[in-house]
Amino acid sequence: MRAAGVKPVRVLIADDQELVRAALRVMLERRAGLLVxxxxxxxxxxxxxxxxxRPDVVLMDVRMPGMTGVEATERIVGDWPHDGPRPRVLVLTTFDLDEYVHACLRAGASGFLLKNGSSDQLxxxxxVVAAGEAMLAPTVTNRLIDAFAALPPALLTRPPSPEAGSDRTGLLDTLTRRELEVLLLVARGLxxxxxxxxxxxxxxxVKSRVNRILTRxxxxxxxxxxxxxxxxxLLGR
Incomplete structure (x- = not known):
């Protein structure tokens, strides 16, 4: 069901279980504004x-045979062959602090979603991710960040160098006071x-400041x- 004149959010479902894909398709196709x-x-x-x-959003399972959701996310985000915008990747997970989920977020995914969540949450x-925001529940944001910040670089297909991480942290000095305030609240999952x-x-x-933060x-x-x-x-301040 789609409202006339409203462009639907186009969704690609990636999961190794056929029954899961079928259930997700049925669930999404009943929602206005969503198109599988x-x-x-x-x-x-x-x-x-x-x-x-060229979907707007990819629902990405993490554990799949062959190329994992981590590798697929990195390929989609990092090797996008078109001039247009890249899809947003929404990771589907049981969220048991799975190291691959954290690696997937590092690879460029826009958030995570519990597989046992409701159809409304899905x-x-x-x-949310189609609109350019991250799907991070405030109640688990700090736990998530702490966990994937401690990951060994070997879990990433193309791990960033320590120098790159230091450079980005140093670039915080280029942000205005207001941009730092926005960044802090982004980090808290707002x-x-x-x-x-x-x-x-x-x-x-706020959206303009977030975009400037990401660019800088x-x-x-x-x-x-x-x-x-x-x-x-910043989270300790």
């Missing part, structure tokens, strides 16, 4: 389908609307910005 454009049963298919179909998560209310700004103003720090998304804030010790 394809399915993939492993990471290699997910990359090929993403490059071919639909909302897709809309949405643009929540940040706007907290700092008495407009949502447009050379980051892909809010999740990576939260990691930089954590590594710089």
């Amino acid at each position: 454009v394809g399915e993939a049963c492993d990471g290699e298919q997910a990359v090929a389908a993403a490059f071919d179909l 639909a909302e998560a897709i809309r 949405s643009n609307a929540q940040i706007a209310r907290s700092l008495e700004l407009s949502e447009t103003g 720090l050379g980051l892909e998304n809010r999740v990576q910005a939260a990691l930089v804030a954590h590594e710089a010790g």
Whole structure:
């Protein structure tokens, strides 16, 4: 069901279990504004389908045969062959502090979603990441950041060098005081609307500042910005 004149969010489902893909498709196709454009049963298919179909959001399972969700996420985000915007990757997980989930976020995923969540949560998560925000629940943000900040670099397909991490932390000096305040609230898992209310700004103003923060720090998304804030010790202030 789609409202007339409203462009739907186009979704690619990547999961190695056919029953899971079928259930997700049925769940999403009942939601206004969401359109399933394809399915993939492993990471290699997910990359090929993403490059071919250009969805807005990829629902990415982590543990799949062959190419994992981590590798597929990195390929989709890092090797995007088109001029247009890359899909946002929403990781599907049981969230038992799975190291691959954290590596997937480092690789450029826009957030994570519990597999046992409700259909309302799934639909909302897709809309949130499609709009350019991260799907990070405030109650688990600090736990998540602490866990994947401690990951050994070997878990990443193309791990960043220590020098790159230090450079990004040093670039915090280029941010204004207000941008640092926004970054801190991003790191705590707040949405643009929540940040706007907290700092008495407009949502447009918050979005503009978030985009400037990502550009200045050379980051892909809010999740990576939260990691930089954590590594710089902002959350302890």
